[in-house]
Amino acid sequence: MKVNVPDINLPRVVVIGGGFGGINLAQSLKDQPVQVVMFDKNNYHTFQPLLYQVATGGLEPDSIAFPLRKLFKRYENFHFRMAEVQRIDPEIRTVFTSIGSITYDYLVIATGSRTNFFGNAQIERHCLGMKDIPEALDLRSLILQNFEAALLTPDLEKREALMNFVVVGAGPTGVETAGALGELKNHILPADYPELDIRRMHIHLIEAGPAVLASMSEEASKNAAQALKKLDVNLWLDTKVESFDGETVTTSTGKILPSSTVIWSAGIIGNGIEGVLHAAGRGGRLRVNEYNQVEGYTNVFAIGDVCLMLTDENYPQGHPQVAPAAIQQARLLSRNILSMIFGRPQKPFKYFDKGSMATIGRNKAVVDVKNIRLSGSIAWLAWMLVHLMYLAGFRNKLVVFINWFWSYLTYDKGTRLIIRPFKRKAVETKKPEAELVS
Amino acid sequence: MKVNVPDINLPRVVVIGGGFGGINLAQSLKDQPVQVVMFDKNNYHTFQPLLYQVATGGLEPDSIAFPLRKLFKRYENFHFRMAEVQRIDPEIRTVFTSIGSITYDYLVIATGSRTNFFGNAQIERHCLGMKDIPEALDLRSLILQNFEAALLTPDLEKREALMNFVVVGAGPTGVETAGALGELKNHILPADYPELDIRRMHIHLIEAGPAVLASMSEEASKNAAQALKKLDVNLWLDTKVESFDGETVTTSTGKILPSSTVIWSAGIIGNGIEGVLHAAGRGGRLRVNEYNQVEGYTNVFAIGDVCLMLTDENYPQGHPQVAPAAIQQARLLSRNILSMIFGRPQKPFKYFDKGSMATIGRNKAVVDVKNIRLSGSIAWLAWMLVHLMYLAGFRNKLVVFINWFWSYLTYDKGTRLIIRPFKRKAVETKKPEAELVS
Numbered sequence: 001m002k003v004n005v006p007d008i009n010l011p012r013v014v015v016i017g018g019g020f021g022g023i024n025l026a027q028s029l030k031d032q033p034v035q036v037v038m039f040d041k042n043n044y045h046t047f048q049p050l051l052y053q054v055a056t057g058g059l060e061p062d063s064i065a066f067p068l069r070k071l072f073k074r075y076e077n078f079h080f081r082m083a084e085v086q087r088i089d090p091e092i093r094t095v096f097t098s099i100g101s102i103t104y105d106y107l108v109i110a111t112g113s114r115t116n117f118f119g120n121a122q123i124e125r126h127c128l129g130m131k132d133i134p135e136a137l138d139l140r141s142l143i144l145q146n147f148e149a150a151l152l153t154p155d156l157e158k159r160e161a162l163m164n165f166v167v168v169g170a171g172p173t174g175v176e177t178a179g180a181l182g183e184l185k186n187h188i189l190p191a192d193y194p195e196l197d198i199r200r201m202h203i204h205l206i207e208a209g210p211a212v213l214a215s216m217s218e219e220a221s222k223n224a225a226q227a228l229k230k231l232d233v234n235l236w237l238d239t240k241v242e243s244f245d246g247e248t249v250t251t252s253t254g255k256i257l258p259s260s261t262v263i264w265s266a267g268i269i270g271n272g273i274e275g276v277l278h279a280a281g282r283g284g285r286l287r288v289n290e291y292n293q294v295e296g297y298t299n300v301f302a303i304g305d306v307c308l309m310l311t312d313e314n315y316p317q318g319h320p321q322v323a324p325a326a327i328q329q330a331r332l333l334s335r336n337i338l339s340m341i342f343g344r345p346q347k348p349f350k351y352f353d354k355g356s357m358a359t360i361g362r363n364k365a366v367v368d369v370k371n372i373r374l375s376g377s378i379a380w381l382a383w384m385l386v387h388l389m390y391l392a393g394f395r396n397k398l399v400v401f402i403n404w405f406w407s408y409l410t411y412d413k414g415t416r417l418i419i420r421p422f423k424r425k426a427v428e429t430k431k432p433e434a435e436l437v438s
Numbered sequence: 439m440k441v442n443v444p445d446i447n448l449p450r451v452v453v454i455g456g457g458f459g460g461i462n463l464a465q466s467l468k469d470q471p472v473q474v475v476m477f478d479k480n481n482y483h484t485f486q487p488l489l490y491q492v493a494t495g496g497l498e499p500d501s502i503a504f505p506l507r508k509l510f511k512r513y514e515n516f517h518f519r520m521a522e523v524q525r526i527d528p529e530i531r532t533v534f535t536s537i538g539s540i541t542y543d544y545l546v547i548a549t550g551s552r553t554n555f556f557g558n559a560q561i562e563r564h565c566l567g568m569k570d571i572p573e574a575l576d577l578r579s580l581i582l583q584n585f586e587a588a589l590l591t592p593d594l595e596k597r598e599a600l601m602n603f604v605v606v607g608a609g610p611t612g613v614e615t616a617g618a619l620g621e622l623k624n625h626i627l628p629a630d631y632p633e634l635d636i637r638r639m640h641i642h643l644i645e646a647g648p649a650v651l652a653s654m655s656e657e658a659s660k661n662a663a664q665a666l667k668k669l670d671v672n673l674w675l676d677t678k679v680e681s682f683d684g685e686t687v688t689t690s691t692g693k694i695l696p697s698s699t700v701i702w703s704a705g706i707i708g709n710g711i712e713g714v715l716h717a718a719g720r721g722g723r724l725r726v727n728e729y730n731q732v733e734g735y736t737n738v739f740a741i742g743d744v745c746l747m748l749t750d751e752n753y754p755q756g757h758p759q760v761a762p763a764a765i766q767q768a769r770l771l772s773r774n775i776l777s778m779i780f781g782r783p784q785k786p787f788k789y790f791d792k793g794s795m796a797t798i799g800r801n802k803a804v805v806d807v808k809n810i811r812l813s814g815s816i817a818w819l820a821w822m823l824v825h826l827m828y829l830a831g832f833r834n835k836l837v838v839f840i841n842w843f844w845s846y847l848t849y850d851k852g853t854r855l856i857i858r859p860f861k862r863k864a865v866e867t868k869k870p871e872a873e874l875v876s
Contacts, residue, residue: 004592006633043582044855060500062853069630070854079633082586082856099590133857144481148520152537154442192507195444195517395844395852399837406833414833415500416508417482418520419571420858 001100003037005079010035011341014095014104016085016273018045018068021110021304021326023392026078027071028334033341034106035077039097041084042132043068047391049323050400051130052173055139056180057188057413063399065133066392085111088275090297106299106337109273109286110330113305113321116267116283126246127264130173139263140415141422143184146260147193148418157258163201164259166249168241169266170207171215172358175224177263178205179360182231187362187411204257206236206249208266213366215320216356220366223375227360241266246424268321270306281308285318290348292333299340303329312351319351323390328352359383362408439538441475443517448473449779452533452542454523454711456483456506459548459742459764461830466772468513471779472544475517477535480570481506485829487761488838489568490611493577493701494618495626495851501837503571504830523549526713528735544737544775547711547724548768551743551759554705554721564684565702568611577701578853579860581622584698585631586856595696601639602697604687606679607704608645609653610796613662615701616643617798620669625800625849642695644674644687646704651804653758654794658804661813665798679704684862706759708744719746723756728786730771737778741767750789757789761828766790797821800846 011034015022018040026036047064054061072078083099094103115129128139143165150162167178181203190198205212205228211221212228212235228235240252241262249257270284279286279295285308286294292301292309304326308318319325329349336346355369357379365379374382384404388397407413449472453460456478464474485502492499510516521537532541553567566577581603588600605616619641628636643650643666649659650666650673666673678690679700687695708722717724717733723746724732730739730747742764746756757763767787774784793807795817803817812820822842826835845851 004590042856043586044857060498061857062498062500062855065855065857067630067854070850073629073632081589137857148481151519152442191511192505194511393852395841395850398840398844402836402840403833406836412508412833414831416505417500417503418480419482419499419503419575 003081003083003097003100003102005035005037005081005102008035008077010077011105012037012103013106013108013337014102015039015108015110016095017110017112017271017304018042018080019048019110019112019304019326020323021112021330022108023068023071024327024330025108025110025303025334026075028331029337030075030078032334032338034337035079036075037079037081037102037104038068038072039081039083039085039095040068041082043080043082045071045392046133048131049172049387050391051133051136052177052180054133054136055130055177056143056184057140057416058180058407059400059403060415061133061137063396063403064391066396071392085273088273088300090275090300093299104299106340107301108333109276109294109300109302109306110304110326111271111273111306113268113270113284115264116269117264118267123241123244123262123264126244127168127262129264130177131268137420138422141418141420142261143181144416144418145421147189147196150196151193160200160202161247161258161260163196163198164204164257164261165202166204166206166241166244166257166259166262168206168262168264170205170209170212170235170237171265172213172356174205174207174263174265175212175228175358175360177265178203178228178233179231179364182228182233183361184413185232188413188416192416202234202257203232204234204236204249204259206239206241206251208238208240210238212237213358216358216366217368217373219373220358220368220375223366224358224360227364227366231361268305270308272306276300276302282318283308291336291346292329292349301333301337303333309349312349315351320356322356324354325351357383357386362411441519441521441535441538441540443473443475443519443540446473446515448515449543450475450541451544451546451775452540453477453546453548454533455548455550455709455742456480456518457486457548457550457742457764458761459550459768460546461506461509462765462768463546463548463741463772464510464513464516466769467775468516470772470776472775473515473517474513475519475540475542476506476510477519477521477523477533478506479520479522481518481520483509483830484571486569487610487825488829489571489574490615490618492571492574493568493615494581494622495578495854496618496845497838497841498853499571499575501834501841502829504834509830523711526711526738528713528738531737542737544778545739546771547714547732547738547740547744548742548764549709549711549744551706551708551722553702554707555702556705561679561682561700561702564682565606565700567702568615569706575858576860579856579858580699581619582854582856583859585627585634588634589631598638598640599685599696599698601634601636602642602695602699603640604642604644604679604682604695604697604700606644606700606702608643608647608650608673608675609703610651610794612643612645612701612703613650613666613796613798615703616641616666616671617669617802620666620671621799622851623670626851626854630854640695641669641671642674642687642697643671644677644679644689646676646678648676650675651796654796654804655806655811657811658796658806658813661804662796662798665802665804669799706743708746710744714738714740720756721746729774729784730767730787739771739775741771747787750787753789758794760794762792763789795821795824800849
C-alpha cells in the first residue's frame with residue numbers, strides 16, 4: 001500500500017519525526033518549491049525539556065505538547081501522517097511505514113533519541129524513563145501512588161522504600177528532576193500527607209562521574225550541587241548503579257538503597273532506523289558529514305540527537321544532544337536542500353553554542369553563556385524566559401507562565417492527579433537469563 | 439485488615455465518594471467534633487459538567503480535576519483514603535474496602551451515578567460513555583484517531599463512518615457534546631485536515647423524547663434546537679437507538695446511520711453498594727427519607743445522584759440528578775448529623791431550584807432561572823460565570839477562563855492531542871447471547 005499524498009511535480013522531502021529538528025525543518029521549507037511529508041507516531045510535538053515538570057505535578061501534559069497539524073495549518077504542500085516508520089530502503093528511495101510506503105527525493109531522519117539502559121534488561125524492566133509524555137504521566141501517577149501506599153502499609157521498611165526516590169544520572173534532566181522532587185518534599189507532601197513523616201522521604205541522585213552537570217562550567221556544577229543539598233537531595237558522585245530489582249538499588253560503591261522508584265536519566269541512545277544502520281556510530285547515532293548527509297548517501301540526512309557529526313572542529317566528539325543543535329541543523333539543512341535543488345553549493349554546519357542552563361527547584365538555576373556565569377534568581381528568570389520562548393504556541397506559553405507564577409506565589413503545584421494509575425510491567429518469575437533463553 | 443486511621447474519641451463519619459456531595463459534606467464538617475474519613479477510587483474530584491470540553495479538545499483534564507488531598511489540607515480530623523468500597527454491613531456498622539474494613543458511626547453514601555446502558559450489552563460494548571476523565575480522554579483520542587484514519591482509507595463508506603458522530607440522548611450532556619462537535623467541524627477540523635472534505639462530517643443527536651433539554655423550559659428547548667441546527671447537528675427526536683455494532687446505528691424509526699463513534703448520554707444509573715441494595719429504587723437510586731436516611735437505617739445516608747427522595751412535594755419523582763441537589767443535601771446533612779450528635783431535631787430537606795442552563799457552542803447558551811429565560815450571548819456569559827464559580831480552586835478557574843477567552847478570540851481549541859491512543863475493547867466473536875451463557 002502506498003501512503004496517499006498528492007502526486008505533484010515538486011521534489012518530495014520526507015521528514016521522520018516531529019521533534020525540534022523536524023518541525024524547524026518543515027517550518028523553514030514553508031512556501032518553498034518542495035512537497036514536505038512528515039511522519040510521527042504522535043499527533044503532537046513534545047517540549048521535552050519540561051517533561052520533568054509534568055512528572056512532578058507542576059504542569060499539565062497539554063501545556064508542553066503542541067498538535068502538529070495546528071503547527072502546520074495553512075502550510076501549502078505540507079502533509080502530516082501519524083504513523084510509525086519501520087524501515088528505509090535508500091536504494092529505491094522508499095520509506096516503509098505502518099500505513100504504507102512512500103518514495104522520497106530527500107529524506108530527513110529526525111527521530112531523536114530514547115533512554116539508554118546500556119543493555120541492562122533488569123534495569124530496563126524496573127526503572128522509569130522520562131522521554132515522552134506517557135512516561136512522564138506514568139511517573140507522576142507512580143509518585144502519588146507510592147505515597148498513598150506508604151500510608152497504608154504498617155511495614156516500616158516497605159514504607160521507607162515507597163518514600164525513597166533514586167534518580168540516576170546528574171545531567172540536566174536528572175538534576176532538574178531531583179530538584180523538583182525536593183520541592184515536593186519541602187512544600188507539598190507534608191500538607192498532603194499529614195499522617196506520614198515526610199522527613200523520612202529520601203531523594204538520591206546517583207552520578208557515575210565526579211560532578212553534576214558535567215557539561216557545564218565548574219561554577220555551575222558547584223552551585224547546582226549546593227542547591228540540591230539545600231533541597232535535601234543526597235548526592236552520590238563517582239557511583240554507578242549496578243542493579244535494581246524493583247525494591248533495592250545496589251551501587252558500585254557498595255551502597256544499598258531501598259527504593260520502589262528509580263528514574264533513569266543516565267543516558268540516551270539515537271533512534272536509528274533499519275536501512276541506514278550501517279552508519280550507526282557511538283551512542284547509536286548515525287554518522288553524517290558536515291552537510292548532515294548520512295554516510296553513503298547524498299539525499300538522506302540525519303539531524304539532531306540521532307546524528308553524529310565529527311567534522312565540526314570545536315566538537316570532535318559530535319555535538320551535544322540538545323534542542324539548539326537540532327534547530328540549527330534543521331534550518332541550515334532546509335537551505336542546503338533548496339541549494340541542491342537549484343544547483344547551488346551547500347554550506348557546512350557549524351554549531352553556535354548559545355550556552356546552557358538548568359534549574360534546581362524554586363528560584364534557583366545555573367546559566368552558562370560564553371564566559372558569563374549566572375546563578376540564583378537571575379539565572380532562574382533567564383531559564384524561565386528561554387523555556388517560554390522555545391515553547392510552541394502562545395496559549396501554551398501563557399498557561400505555563402501562569403502555572404509558574406502561581407507556583408512561585410503559593411509554593412504549590414497544581415496537578416497532583418493520578419489520572420491513569422501506573423501499572424508495573426508484569427514481574428517475570430525470576431529465572432536466570434540463560435534459562436529464559438533456552 | 440483494618441483501615442488505619444487514628445482511633446480518637448469522636449463520632450466517625452465515613453463518606454464514600456469525593457464528588458459534589460462528598461466534598462461539600464466534608465467541608466461543612468470542618469472543625470466540628472467528628473472524625474471524617476473519605477474514600478474515593480480516585481485521588482481527585484472531577485467537575486463532571488465540563489467533561490465534554492475535555493473530550494472535544496477545549497480543556498486540559500487537569501483543569502477540571504482537583505486533588506482531594508489539596509482540597510482538604512489543613513483539615514483536622516479529616517482522613518482521605520484512595521480505595522474502592524466493596525460492600526457495607528450496616529448491622530455491624532462496617533464498610534469493606536479494597537484496603538481493609540472500617541467501622542462508622544455515621545455513613546454517607548455519595549457515590550453518584552454511572553452511564554445507564556439499560557442492559558443492552560452490545561451498546562455498552564461499542565458506545566463510549568462520558569462520566570469520568572479517562573472516558574473523556576478516550577473520546578478525545580478516538581475523535582482525532584478517526585480523522586487520522588479517515589485520511590488513510592480509500593474506502594469512501596468507511597471514511598464516512600469515521601467522520602460521523604452519533605450522540606444519544608439530548609439532555610444537557612448530549613446537547614453540549616453535539617454542540618462542541620459542531621464547533622470542531624466549523625472552526626477546527628477544516629484547517630487541521632485540509633485534505634479531507636469536512637462537509638462530509640455528520641453529527642447526529644438522537645433523542646427518544648419529543649424535545650431536546652426536556653428538563654428545561656419550552657423556550658430553552660426551542661432555542662437549543664435552533665442553535666444545534668445552526669451548528670450542523672442533525673436532530674432526530676422521538677427516535678430510539680435500537681442497536682450499534684461498532685459500524686452502523688439502527689434506530690426505532692428505521693434510520694440507518696454509518697458511524698464509528700457513538701457517544702451514549704441517554705441516561706444514568708445510581709451507583710448502589712452491596713449491603714444497602716434493598717433500598718434501590720428507580721434508576722438504581724437508594725430510597726431515602728426527608729433526612730437522607732437510607733430506608734431502614736438512621737445512621738446510613740445517601741445524597742446526590744445516588745439517592746431517591748420522594749418526600750419533597752415539588753419533586754414527587756425525586757430530585758434532578760444535578761450538582762446543586764447534591765450540594766444542598768450535603769450541607770443540610772452535615773448539620774443534621776451534628777444535630778443527631780447533640781440531640782437536637784433534624785431538618786427535612788427541600789430542594790431550592792436555582793435554575794438550569796446548557797451551552798450550545800460558541801456564544802450560545804440557554805438559561806432558565808425561575809420565570810426568567812435567557813438565551814444567546816448573555817446566557818453564555820452567565821453559563822461561564824456559574825461554571826467558573828463552582829469549579830474548585832483558583833488556579834483551575836484562572837486556567838479555564840484563559841482557555842475560554844482564548845478560544846473565543848481565536849475560534850481555536852488548544853488540546854487536540856492523542857496522548858494515550860484509544861483501543862477498542864476486544865471484539866468478541868459474534869455468538870448469540872444464549873450460546874455465550876451455556
